[in-house]
Amino acid sequence: MFPKYYLGEDVMLSQSYEKSKSAQLFVNIKITLELICAYLSFYSVLPL
Structure with missing residues (x-):
């Protein structure tokens, strides 16, 4: 379940x-x- 979900997510992201x-x-x-x-x-707001 999780590997398929992440694989599909990776494919969608790469596309x-x-x-x-x-x-x-x-x-x-x-x-x-x-x-x-x-x-x-x-x-710039820090005292130098």
Whole structure:
């Protein structure tokens, strides 16, 4: 039961990944930029 479920899940994920590589790349860039902004704002409020 569980192996079939996870196998089907993997197949669905891989198919959707093949369809949306550019969208995934855009999301990865967006998350990276947000993390950089959060990192910079966090260290800008610390007293140096």
